[in-house]
Amino acid sequence: MTKLHVRWAGLTAAIVAAVGLLAVPNATAEVAPFPELALPFKAGQRVYSAGIHSDDGSTGVKNAIDFSPADGTVRAPLAGTVHLQHCAGGDWVTIDHAGGWRTGYYHMEDIKVTDGEQVEAGAVLGSTGNALPCGGSSTGAHVHFTLWTLPDAPAEPARAADAGNWDGLAFGAVSTTVAQAYGEPVDGKTLGGWRFAAGADQYTGTATYVADDAVTQLPGRFRAKL
Numbered sequence: 001m002t003k004l005h006v007r008w009a010g011l012t013a014a015i016v017a018a019v020g021l022l023a024v025p026n027a028t029a030e031v032a033p034f035p036e037l038a039l040p041f042k043a044g045q046r047v048y049s050a051g052i053h054s055d056d057g058s059t060g061v062k063n064a065i066d067f068s069p070a071d072g073t074v075r076a077p078l079a080g081t082v083h084l085q086h087c088a089g090g091d092w093v094t095i096d097h098a099g100g101w102r103t104g105y106y107h108m109e110d111i112k113v114t115d116g117e118q119v120e121a122g123a124v125l126g127s128t129g130n131a132l133p134c135g136g137s138s139t140g141a142h143v144h145f146t147l148w149t150l151p152d153a154p155a156e157p158a159r160a161a162d163a164g165n166w167d168g169l170a171f172g173a174v175s176t177t178v179a180q181a182y183g184e185p186v187d188g189k190t191l192g193g194w195r196f197a198a199g200a201d202q203y204t205g206t207a208t209y210v211a212d213d214a215v216t217q218l219p220g221r222f223r224a225k226l
């Protein structure tokens, strides 16, 4: 439930030490505003989106959206640091961006990036697919794109591992425990000039092209213009 940002905890601890206070006011966690992201594939092509949903597709924050771009190639929507999350069934990709934001790419096949790699916006991550490295399910090649916020520089090693290293974590845990702690809604976010709004039901919503207010109902197809 609590989105504790450990850099704040570290800072407040330092303040406590410095001024000798026994208690400090509650510091509200601060994450940078949602950054300007591209869509996670090349512009100028049609894409099918199965809509906005929670990570597990049934309950919790709707922090995910499925994309199937025509060229089947998934790209970084913003520069960042790749973390490959390893499971018995293979790997999946997360990218940590400046400001405490993390994006995720599940079901990809033919992964082209390595653990710790710094990528620029537009870097090829892999191909849409049906991979289930840590479990879950998929019907039809796509990428399950997910949003989380994580502390930039966790002060406590244990917390850092908890926050950033999901190796071996079943997708069932990522989509529940992790999503509850760190998941951020896709609703209201803009990617590549398209603003996404979640619907009442799972796998629904809209994509609105901000420049002309053209609305695509999801699930549905639209053209990535930027």
Ligand SMILES: [Zn+2]
Pocket (backbone or CB within 6 Å): 053, 064, 065, 066, 143, 144, 145
């Ligand atoms: Zn999905």
